[in-house]
Amino acid sequence: MDSFAELMRKRRSVRSYLDKPVPCDDIRAVLEAARLAPSARNRQPWHFVVVTDERRRSKLAEICGQQQFVAEAPVVVVAVATESERIMTCDIPAYPVDLSIAVTQMILAAAERGLGTCWIGYFDQEEAAKFMQIPDDHKIFTVLPLGYPADEPVDKERRPLADMVSFEVFGGSREGTK
Numbered sequence: 340m341d342s343f344a345e346l347m348r349k350r351r352s353v354r355s356y357l358d359k360p361v362p363c364d365d366i367r368a369v370l371e372a373a374r375l376a377p378s379a380r381n382r383q384p385w386h387f388v389v390v391t392d393e394r395r396r397s398k399l400a401e402i403c404g405q406q407q408f409v410a411e412a413p414v415v416v417v418a419v420a421t422e423s424e425r426i427m428t429c430d431i432p433a434y435p436v437d438l439s440i441a442v443t444q445m446i447l448a449a450a451e452r453g454l455g456t457c458w459i460g461y462f463d464q465e466e467a468a469k470f471m472q473i474p475d476d477h478k479i480f481t482v483l484p485l486g487y488p489a490d491e492p493v494d495k496e497r498r499p500l501a502d503m504v505s506f507e508v509f510g511g512s513r514e515g516t517k
């Protein structure tokens with residue numbers, strides 16, 4: 340089994356999937372990873388719809404701006420925020436934080452099982468919500484295809500650590516700010 344560090348290095352967005360079913364136990368393990376995620380005040384403001392029907396996956400791909408790989412994946416998990424109003428004391432909305440953690444845990448649990456995913460943020464909320472029969476006060480957070488990758492991993496570019504870390508105060512150097 341990969342170490343956690345290795346998993347994070349290997350994980351990538353997968354945009355091409357094999358026509359190979361995902362075992363139910365693996366789907367369940369991926370959902371369980373979301374269930375265990377931390378959330379503000381432990382509200383767990385999420386719901387996950389597992390879509391396997393081929394016609395429904397095709398329609399979802401269409402709603403996601405014709406991203407055909409969404410239909411190619413044998414499973415599509417639609418992550419739904421069940422609370423979209425709450426703002427934390429720190430002035431940050433709670434649901435995007437909570438849902439992001441839950442979905443990230445799903446993505447890593449999938450990667451651990453050799454399964455690929457791709458976070459989809461490009462979709463028409465109104466059309467998707469209607470198609471998925473989402474209650475009015477809920478919001479689709481992301482659409483997540485899940486399946487065995489059909490392509491080879493490509494190296495991902497990331498900004499260097501030195502560009503994104505400072506010390507003691509924003510922009511402070513390691514030598515201190517004095």
Ligand SMILES: Cc1cc2nc3c(=O)[nH]c(=O)nc-3n(C[C@H](O)[C@H](O)[C@H](O)COP(=O)(O)O)c2cc1C
Nearest residue numbers: 350351352353354403406457458459460461462495
């Ligand atoms: C919030 C969010 C929205 C995204 N939306 C899309 C999308 O609609 N379509 C897509 O192909 N990839 C989407 N991605 C994947 C990113 O393009 C990808 O994570 C990024 O290029 C880094 O590549 P990697 O995931 O392979 O490391 C999204 C990722 C995030 C986190």
